[in-house]
Amino acid sequence: MTVQWIGRGARNPFATRFIRPGMIPPLDAEGHPVSVAALAARVPHGGFMALVGPHGSGKSNLLAALAAHLAQDAVVMQSRVRRARDVPGLLARIARLPVAAIACIDGWERLGALGRVAVRVVARCRGCDLVVTAHRPCGPVLARCMTTPSLLARVVAMLGPDDAVIGHDDVTAAYARHAGNVREALLDLYDLFEQRIRGSAAGVRT
Amino acid sequence: MRLPRFFGKKRGERRTGSQRWGSFGEAAFHGALVCAGVVFATLLASGVAVPEWRINHDFQPTRCLVRGTGLVRRTVEDPPGSFSTTWRPTVLVRYEAEGRQFESWSHSRGPASFGRATAAARLPSWPIGSEVPGWYDPADPETIVLERGYNWWTWLLALLLPGALLGFGMTGLVRTARRWGRSEEAIAASTGLVDLLDPSRRPPAGAGVMPGVPACDDLVNSPGTVLRYRLPIESADTWTLFGLGLFAVLWNAVLAVLAVGAGLDLAGGRIDWLLIALLIPFAAIGCTGVVLFVRQLFLAAAVGTTQIEISDHPLRPGGRYDVLLAQSGAGTMHDLGLSLELEEQATFHQGTDTRTESLVVIQRPVRAWGLLQLDPTSRFEERMTVEIPVDTMHSFVTEHNAVRWRFVVRGKPSRWPAFVRVFPIIVHPRDTARQTADAESAPTGTVA
Amino acid sequence: MTSESLDRSRPTLRIDAQFDRLDRTYAPGAPLTARYWIAGIGQERVRSIERSVDWYTEGKGEEDLGVHFFERIAPPSPTDAVVEGTVTTTLPASPLSYEGVIVKVRWCLRVRVFFTSGRDFVSEHVFAVGDLPPARPAAPATRIAPPVPVVRGAST
The missing domain is CATH 2.60.40.640 (Immunoglobulin-like)
Known part of the structure; x- marks a missing residue:
C-alpha cells in the first residue's frame, strides 16, 4: 500500500501512526538498511527461528517487515501475544493455517512454558514455520537486534522532523535517557516535539 | 446489524500482504464447519427428529391388549475395551391395524438410558391382560408405540450441535466475505449483510448521532438532593476496599482450614512440621491483609463521603x-x-x-x-x-x-x-x- | 494544490483534491463537497476506487478510525488520462477536529485506488471540523485563594 498525505500545519512525526511496527524500514544497529530478503531466505521450511533483542530494539518492526516480505510467496500469519491466555486463540489460528505456512509471533516469552511447547507442537503438526521475537535466545537466532545512538539518529532523520524543533542533542539525550530503548526514546521525542511547538508548560501526567 | 464473532482476529493481530491466501484459508475452515453442520443436521433429522415427528403425526391410534412385558438390553463397547449396558422396558401387545391382527413388541422413544432396576420398575405400568392405547405405523403396521409426545432434549440436541456449527461457519464465511480484498475504511464502514449485498446503498455511518461522544445515561440516573443530578464517583478507593476485603476473607479462610488440620494433628499427638512451617508465612500474609483492609475501611469511614x-x-x-x-x-x-x-x-x-x-x-x-x-x-x-x-x-x-x-x-x-x-x-x-x-x-x- | 507522492515505484500517480471551503474548515453538521483528480495511473489497470470521509485519532495511542461516508465506485475507462470525482456529504455533529497533546482527532477525505495487481494507493486530504484551538498541557493545579479557616456548616 502506498500512502500520500496532504495536510496543514506541523504534524508530530513521532506519533504512533508513524512509528508503529511496519512503518519504519528495518535498520541494523548502525542505522544501515537490513536486507529483509536475505533474512527471509534463512527461514527454514518446518523450522523455528527467533529475532532476539532487548525492549525497543526493533524486533517487532523487523518481524513486520519480514512477514510482509515472506507473504509474497507464502501464507503468513502474524500475531502479537500479550498474555498467556492468548494461547488458545493462537493455537486455533495456527491449526487453521495451510501446510507450509509461516506463523510470525511477536512476544514468544509471553506464551509461557506450556504455551510455547503447545505452539511448537501444533506448528510442527501443521508443517508450519515459526518466526518469533524474544528477549533472550530460545533457539536458532535469525537476527540479533541492537541499538546505537546512530540508529536512533537515522530513524529520526527518516521520520523527518524539523531540525529546528528536534536537534541532534535531543536525540542523543533521549537515547541515553532510555538506555538504548529506541521505542521509548521516540515517544520521549514525541513529548519534546509537542512541548517545543506549543511552548507549553510541563503538564500534569497521571 | 453486527454479526456475532466467536473468535477470530484478536486486537493486535493482523494479516500481512497475502490477505487473499489468508482469507482463502479462513473461508475453507468455515466452509468445512458449514458442511459438518449440514451433515450433523441431516443425520439428527433423519435418525431422531423425523421418526419422532412421524410417531406424533402419521401413526394411527388403536387399542392394545398387553400380552407380556420384558426388558431390552443393549451393550456397547465405548471406549474400546470398556463395555456399558443400558436397559429399556418393552411390552408385547396384540392389536388390530389395517383390518388385521398383529402381535409385536412395542418400540420406545429415545435412547435406552435406564438402569436395569429403573427399567424393571416401569413394567407394572402395563399389567398383563390390560388394554392400553397404542399407535401403529401405517407404513409398517408391525411397528407399534405405547407413548407419544416430544422429548425436548431431542430437539435441543438436533438444533444445538448442527445449529452451532452452521452459525459458526456461516458467520465466519460472511465475515471473510466482508473482509475479502477490502480496505480499512470499507471494513470500518460496513455494518452487516445489507452492506455485503450492496455497500454503495448504505446510509452514512453515524448519521444523526454524535460519533465518538460517550453516552450520558449512567451519569443522569441519580437525582440530587439540592440540584438536579448527583454525579457518580469514579474512584479506585471502593474497588481497593472490596479487593482487600475479598483477599483477606479468602486467604484467611484457607489459613483457618490449614490451622484446624494442624490443630487436630497436634491434638492427636502428631506434629506435621512442614505444615506448621507453611502456616507461619501464611498467617503473616493473612494478618497483613486484615490490617490493610481495616486501615482502608477506617480511611473510608473517617474521611467521609x-x-x-x-x-x-x-x-x-x-x-x-x-x-x-x-x-x-x-x-x-x-x-x-x-x-x-x-x-x-x-x-x-x-x-x-x-x-x-x-x-x-x-x-x-x-x-x-x-x-x-x-x-x-x-x-x-x-x-x-x-x-x-x-x-x-x-x-x-x-x-x-x-x-x-x-x-x-x-x-x-x-x-x-x-x-x-x-x-x-x-x-x-x-x-x-x-x-x-x-x-x-x-x-x-x-x-x- | 500540490502533493508529494511517497511511492517511489509509481512516482507519477497523484491524487489532488479541492474542497468547497478554501480554509478547509467546516462547522459540525455543515455540508461538504470535495472534488478530486487522479492522474498518472499509466498502463496499470484499476480494479476499483474507494472514496471516504473519515476521522481518525493520532498521537501516542493506537489509531482509531471512524468512517462517516464511504463509497466504492466502478473503475474508470482505461482511456481516461485523468479520473475525477466529487464527494458530497453532510458532516456529523462530532467529533470535532482536535489538536491535543497526546490525542489528536483529524478529519480527512481519503481516495483509495485498487489495482488489478492487488496493490493499492491511498491519498489522504485533511480538513477540519470545528475550529478548536490547540490544547496545551496544564500546569499543575494552583490554589485560587489562600486557605482560610472554615467552620463546618451548610453555606448554600
Whole structure:
C-alpha cells in the first residue's frame, strides 16, 4: 500500500501512526538498511527461528517487515501475544493455517512454558514455520537486534522532523535517557516535539 | 446489524500482504464447519427428529391388549475395551391395524438410558391382560408405540450441535466475505449483510448521532438532593476496599482450614512440621491483609463521603452550571479543593507491551477551602457556579483514545493520607447552529 | 494544490483534491463537497476506487478510525488520462477536529485506488471540523485563594 498525505500545519512525526511496527524500514544497529530478503531466505521450511533483542530494539518492526516480505510467496500469519491466555486463540489460528505456512509471533516469552511447547507442537503438526521475537535466545537466532545512538539518529532523520524543533542533542539525550530503548526514546521525542511547538508548560501526567 | 464473532482476529493481530491466501484459508475452515453442520443436521433429522415427528403425526391410534412385558438390553463397547449396558422396558401387545391382527413388541422413544432396576420398575405400568392405547405405523403396521409426545432434549440436541456449527461457519464465511480484498475504511464502514449485498446503498455511518461522544445515561440516573443530578464517583478507593476485603476473607479462610488440620494433628499427638512451617508465612500474609483492609475501611469511614450535584447534564462548552459539593466526615480537613479537568488518555500496544498514558490538558481550580472543621452530624456543603470553557474539546472516547472531562476533589485530612475523588462528566460539542453561523463567514471555494 | 507522492515505484500517480471551503474548515453538521483528480495511473489497470470521509485519532495511542461516508465506485475507462470525482456529504455533529497533546482527532477525505495487481494507493486530504484551538498541557493545579479557616456548616 502506498500512502500520500496532504495536510496543514506541523504534524508530530513521532506519533504512533508513524512509528508503529511496519512503518519504519528495518535498520541494523548502525542505522544501515537490513536486507529483509536475505533474512527471509534463512527461514527454514518446518523450522523455528527467533529475532532476539532487548525492549525497543526493533524486533517487532523487523518481524513486520519480514512477514510482509515472506507473504509474497507464502501464507503468513502474524500475531502479537500479550498474555498467556492468548494461547488458545493462537493455537486455533495456527491449526487453521495451510501446510507450509509461516506463523510470525511477536512476544514468544509471553506464551509461557506450556504455551510455547503447545505452539511448537501444533506448528510442527501443521508443517508450519515459526518466526518469533524474544528477549533472550530460545533457539536458532535469525537476527540479533541492537541499538546505537546512530540508529536512533537515522530513524529520526527518516521520520523527518524539523531540525529546528528536534536537534541532534535531543536525540542523543533521549537515547541515553532510555538506555538504548529506541521505542521509548521516540515517544520521549514525541513529548519534546509537542512541548517545543506549543511552548507549553510541563503538564500534569497521571 | 453486527454479526456475532466467536473468535477470530484478536486486537493486535493482523494479516500481512497475502490477505487473499489468508482469507482463502479462513473461508475453507468455515466452509468445512458449514458442511459438518449440514451433515450433523441431516443425520439428527433423519435418525431422531423425523421418526419422532412421524410417531406424533402419521401413526394411527388403536387399542392394545398387553400380552407380556420384558426388558431390552443393549451393550456397547465405548471406549474400546470398556463395555456399558443400558436397559429399556418393552411390552408385547396384540392389536388390530389395517383390518388385521398383529402381535409385536412395542418400540420406545429415545435412547435406552435406564438402569436395569429403573427399567424393571416401569413394567407394572402395563399389567398383563390390560388394554392400553397404542399407535401403529401405517407404513409398517408391525411397528407399534405405547407413548407419544416430544422429548425436548431431542430437539435441543438436533438444533444445538448442527445449529452451532452452521452459525459458526456461516458467520465466519460472511465475515471473510466482508473482509475479502477490502480496505480499512470499507471494513470500518460496513455494518452487516445489507452492506455485503450492496455497500454503495448504505446510509452514512453515524448519521444523526454524535460519533465518538460517550453516552450520558449512567451519569443522569441519580437525582440530587439540592440540584438536579448527583454525579457518580469514579474512584479506585471502593474497588481497593472490596479487593482487600475479598483477599483477606479468602486467604484467611484457607489459613483457618490449614490451622484446624494442624490443630487436630497436634491434638492427636502428631506434629506435621512442614505444615506448621507453611502456616507461619501464611498467617503473616493473612494478618497483613486484615490490617490493610481495616486501615482502608477506617480511611473510608473517617474521611467521609464526597458528593457532587449538578444543575444539568450533559454540559456544553461555554455553559454555566450550578454545582454543589458536599463533604461528610469528622475532624479537621487541612485542605479541600474542587477542580475541573480535561484529561487525554492514549493506549498504545508497543511491541509486546501495552502502554496507557494520561495527560491533563485543562486543570481549572473551582474553589478551595482550608482548615475545614467537619461535624459528623451535619455535612459540609458549598454551592458554586462552574463555567465550561468555550472552544474546548467535547468528551470523546474510542477504543484506544479518550478525552475526558471530570470534576476532581482533592482533600488532605489531618492524621489520614490525602485523597483524590473523581466525578466524570460528559461535555457535548458546542451548539451546532452557532458553529454553522460562525463558519458561514469563512471564505468558500467553488467545486464544479 | 500540490502533493508529494511517497511511492517511489509509481512516482507519477497523484491524487489532488479541492474542497468547497478554501480554509478547509467546516462547522459540525455543515455540508461538504470535495472534488478530486487522479492522474498518472499509466498502463496499470484499476480494479476499483474507494472514496471516504473519515476521522481518525493520532498521537501516542493506537489509531482509531471512524468512517462517516464511504463509497466504492466502478473503475474508470482505461482511456481516461485523468479520473475525477466529487464527494458530497453532510458532516456529523462530532467529533470535532482536535489538536491535543497526546490525542489528536483529524478529519480527512481519503481516495483509495485498487489495482488489478492487488496493490493499492491511498491519498489522504485533511480538513477540519470545528475550529478548536490547540490544547496545551496544564500546569499543575494552583490554589485560587489562600486557605482560610472554615467552620463546618451548610453555606448554600
